[in-house]
Amino acid sequence: MTAPAIPRRPPWVQHSILPGFGLSLGITLAYLGAIVVLPLTALAIRPWELGLGGVWHELAAPRVAAALKLSFGLSALAALVNAPLGVLLAWTLTRYRFPGRRILDALVDLPFALPTAVAGIALTAIYAPTGALGSLAAKLGIKTAYSPLGIFIALVFIGLPFVVRSLQPVLQDLDQEVEEAATTLGANALQRAVRVILPALAPSLISGVSLAFARAVGEYGSVVFIAGNLPGKTEIAPLLIVIKLEQYDYAGAAAVGLAMVALSFGSLALINALQLRLARRGRA
Amino acid sequence: MTVAARPTSATRLPGLAVVLVLASAIVMAALVLLPLVVVFADAFAKGLGKYLAAITEPDAVSAMKLTLLVSGIAVPLNAVFGVAAAWCIAKFEFRGKGALLTLIDLPFSMSPVVSGLVWVLLFGAQGWFGTWLIDHDVKIIFATTGLVLATILVTFPFVARELIPLMQDQGTDEEAAALTLGAGGFTTFFRITLPNIRWALMYGVLLCNARAMGEFGAVSVVSGHIRGLTTTLPLHVEVLYNDYDFVGAFAAASLLASLGLVTLVLKTGLEWRHAGELAANRRH
Numbered sequence: 001m002t003a004p005a006i007p008r009r010p011p012w013v014q015h016s017i018l019p020g021f022g023l024s025l026g027i028t029l030a031y032l033g034a035i036v037v038l039p040l041t042a043l044a045i046r047p048w049e050l051g052l053g054g055v056w057h058e059l060a061a062p063r064v065a066a067a068l069k070l071s072f073g074l075s076a077l078a079a080l081v082n083a084p085l086g087v088l089l090a091w092t093l094t095r096y097r098f099p100g101r102r103i104l105d106a107l108v109d110l111p112f113a114l115p116t117a118v119a120g121i122a123l124t125a126i127y128a129p130t131g132a133l134g135s136l137a138a139k140l141g142i143k144t145a146y147s148p149l150g151i152f153i154a155l156v157f158i159g160l161p162f163v164v165r166s167l168q169p170v171l172q173d174l175d176q177e178v179e180e181a182a183t184t185l186g187a188n189a190l191q192r193a194v195r196v197i198l199p200a201l202a203p204s205l206i207s208g209v210s211l212a213f214a215r216a217v218g219e220y221g222s223v224v225f226i227a228g229n230l231p232g233k234t235e236i237a238p239l240l241i242v243i244k245l246e247q248y249d250y251a252g253a254a255a256v257g258l259a260m261v262a263l264s265f266g267s268l269a270l271i272n273a274l275q276l277r278l279a280r281r282g283r284a
Numbered sequence: 285m286t287v288a289a290r291p292t293s294a295t296r297l298p299g300l301a302v303v304l305v306l307a308s309a310i311v312m313a314a315l316v317l318l319p320l321v322v323v324f325a326d327a328f329a330k331g332l333g334k335y336l337a338a339i340t341e342p343d344a345v346s347a348m349k350l351t352l353l354v355s356g357i358a359v360p361l362n363a364v365f366g367v368a369a370a371w372c373i374a375k376f377e378f379r380g381k382g383a384l385l386t387l388i389d390l391p392f393s394m395s396p397v398v399s400g401l402v403w404v405l406l407f408g409a410q411g412w413f414g415t416w417l418i419d420h421d422v423k424i425i426f427a428t429t430g431l432v433l434a435t436i437l438v439t440f441p442f443v444a445r446e447l448i449p450l451m452q453d454q455g456t457d458e459e460a461a462a463l464t465l466g467a468g469g470f471t472t473f474f475r476i477t478l479p480n481i482r483w484a485l486m487y488g489v490l491l492c493n494a495r496a497m498g499e500f501g502a503v504s505v506v507s508g509h510i511r512g513l514t515t516t517l518p519l520h521v522e523v524l525y526n527d528y529d530f531v532g533a534f535a536a537a538s539l540l541a542s543l544g545l546v547t548l549v550l551k552t553g554l555e556w557r558h559a560g561e562l563a564a565n566r567r568h
Contacts, residue, residue, distance in 0.1 A: 014377035018459055019469035021376050027368035032387050035437055039402035040390075042412060046405050085311055092308040096301050104309065106552045110316050113544035113551075115498025116396075117518040118537040121525050122319035125326055125534075132318065157315055189300070218395025220501035221518070225525065238397035242505060245401065250410050257398045264393060 043261070046254035058255040063231050064240060068256075071237040072263060074148060075216035078155035079163075079209045085156070086163025086208060087201065093164070094171040108164050111157050116221025123154050124225040146228030151236065154222045159212030166208030167201060174200055203279055210271040217264050323541045326534035338535035346512045347520035347536070353428065354503075354516060355496035358435040363489050366443025371477075373444075374451030375459070388444050391437055399437045400505025403430055426508035431516060434502035439495045446488030447481055450562065454480055483558040487551065494547040498540055 006017050013021060047055050058064060092098075093105050111119065127134040127144040137144045144150050174197065182196050220238040228234040237260055244253035328335050338344065369388060373381055391399060406412050407424040417424060424430045458480070462472040478485075500518040507514045515523055517540055525533035555562065 012379040016376055016456065017463055018375050018456055019463075020473070021372055021378075024368040024372040025378075027365065028372055028384070031365045031368075031440075032384070035433075035440060036387055036390060039406055039437065042405040043398065043402050088304065089308050089311065092301075092304045096305055098305050100309075102552075104312055106548060107312055107316055109548055109551070110320060110544070113494060113548045114320065115500060115518050115537075115540045115544060117500040117521050118323060118498070118540045118544070119319055120500075121521065121533055121537060122322045122326075125322050125530075126318055132322070133314070153315075157319070160315065214393045218393075218398065218501075220395065220397050220504070238395050238501065241395075241397050241401055245404055245408075245505060248410060250405060250408065253401055254405055257395075257401050260395055261398060268393065 043254055043257055046251055047258050050251045050255065054251075055255050058252050059259050063235070064237075064256060066232045067235050067237045067240045068259065068263070070148065070151070070235070071217055071260075072267075074152050075155055075213050075219075078152055078159055078216050079213035081152075081156055082159045082163045082212050083205060083209050085160060086167055087205065089160075089164045090167035090171055094168055108161050111161050116158075116219070117225075119157065119222040120154070120225035123150075123157065123222065127153060127226060145226050146234065148234060150226040150228070151223055151234060154226050155216040155219060158219050158222050159216050162211040162215065163205070163208035166204045166211065170201055170204045203275055206271060206275045206278070210268055213271075214264055214268060217260065320541060320545075323534055323537050326530060327538040329534075330531050334531050335535050335538075338532040339539060341532075343512050343515070344517075344520060344532075344536055347515050347517045348539070350428070350431070350515070351497050351517040354431045354435050355493055357432050358439060358496050359489060359493045362436060362440045362492055363443050363485070365440060366447055366488060366492075367481075367485070369444045370447035370451050370481075371473075374448050374454075375456050385448075388441050391439075391441055396438055396499065396501030397505055400434045400502035402437070403433050403506050425506050426510065426514055428514070430506035431503050431514065434506045435496050435499055438499050438502045439492045442492035442495065443485065443488035446484045446491070446562070450481060450484045451477075480561075483554060483561040487554050487562055490547055490550055490554070494544060497543055 006015060007019055007021070009015055009021060047058075050058060059068070089108065093101060093108075114122075124131075124145055126132050127137070127150055129135060129138045129143075129145070131145070134144050142149070144153065178200075179192055179196055182192050187195065218238060220236075220242075223236055224239055227236060227239070229239060237256060241253045241256050241260075244250075244256065327338075369384075372378075373384060404411060404425055407417060407430065408414055409418070409425075411425075424433070458476050459472050462476050463469075467475070498518055499516075500522070503516055504519060504522070507516070507519055509515055509519060509523060511523060517536060521533050521536045521540070524530075524536060
């Protein structure tokens with residue numbers, strides 16, 4: 001019996017007797033290069049044919065600025081509202097046993113599983129002035145579909161699973177003894193929730209909320225039908241890209257696209273930093 | 285109605301437990317379940333005959349065929365990439381791994397519209413390669429190739445993200461043993477690695493396929509909405525909806541919703557039966 005020859009590898013790879021490093025890395029790099037790097041390079045370069053001033057002019061135009069503000073503002077609001085909803089659902093799904101729990105648990109993924117265009121037209125049908133819930137709201141004088149409120153509802157719908165799924169494993173693993181100790185020491189339910197459970201949940205709550213936010217910012221299919229798409233009022237940033245492309249304004253579309261990518265990376269970095277600080281304070 | 289799994293939370297607060305469970309059920313029913321119900325209710329609103337006519341008309345059939353074709357190309361390619369990427373990332377130690385992981389995750393934080401836009405910037409009429417493509421009579425944008433490229437970009441992380449954490453957990457001992465006993469590289473992969481990752485691979489392919497078939501934003505940008513030629517099923521839904529053909533739109537949407545439901549059932553089944561063989565705590 002002969003030992004397998006240890007493959008020769010470049011110095012930046014730790015040696016291993018497993019074969020196929022070159023082949024698998026080659027496939028990975030070629031694929032990523034063609035599918036991600038080349039297209040994103042185009043996105044990074046195309047806007048600048050307008051010049052620095054041109055890009056600024058493009059983004060500061062009232063219609064574009066309004067769309068970016070609407071997309072990022074409503075996404076942040078929807079992600080924040082998803083926090084209490086997500087905590088509620090994750091809590092009942094992990095802590096209580098009740099009939100239909102597994103079905104309810106599986107349904108949490110429905111917004112992931114339902115194609116966005118399907119969700120979009122269904123939400124519009126529900127919240128239109130003649131729809132099941134839209135007519136109720138209309139009686140109260142509230143306009144849901146074709147208003148920012150409609151966009152907000154669609155973004156809550158699309159973001160909910162992210163928060164629930166981030167919280168569930170943490171709640172499952174949360175040491176019950178800590179809660180029991182708090183009870184023994186005289187803490188009531190509210191004190192336990194605020195001083196014991198919430199701090200333990202905070203890091204995963206923040207990451208769930210930021211995932212929901214990132215998804216909402218770029219969301220198109222489930223929003224575009226319910227939005228009404230009035231320039232400056234209910235027009236979301238992704239739609240503006242579509243409109244600019246239809247007018248063959250490639251550089252303008254690329255400028256909006258690049259701004260969206262930069263803004264969402266910026267806000268995610270900010271959230272990450274916040275999370276790190278929170279984690280450090282938790283350890284101290 | 286509620287039985288406490290964890291005594292401290294529920295035996296002391298049965299009232300609160302009931303309230304929380306009811307609140308969760310109401311949130312899920314109104315926000316998540318209602319859209320699904322509306323899709324089917326509106327699809328059958330004018331009777332079974334109209335429904336069947338809507339899903340068998342030529343444009344609908346060609347949209348279904350196109351959707352199957354596009355995902356039939358994109359999903360296998362992404363599966364091969366996912367396995368290759370997971371092999372080099374999980375089984376080897378090398379510098380630059382973090383950067384590679386970031387690139388793989390990138391599409392998850394990008395707007396689908398941007399994922400379509402980048403291909404127009406490359407291959408559109410005024411794209412980098414636009415003139416060359418026109419000179420050589422190659423059509424990518426407003427053609428099937430563009431739809432495939434956009435779909436690949438949106439869906440390629442699914443398989444890799446499922447496999448990488450699992451294969452990292454599994455380590456390299458079994459493969460190393462097989463190699464030491466004289467098995468070749470490919471034999472080792474097909475007899476040792478593949479059986480170990482088959483359920484996770486299936487899970488990733490399932491999610492990838494659901495997203496590929498339901499993708500809307502990215503393909504909408506590159507499609508041009510040429511009826512019967514470049515409209516996938518989700519785009520067909522949009523075209524009909526914008527034509528006020530609501531029964532047709534919801535009938536087509538019901539097919540996509542069924543696809544989502546089947547995916548959800550299979551996914552939940554895999555999670556229940558093979559939880560240990562799926563990547564731990566990555567349940568979305």
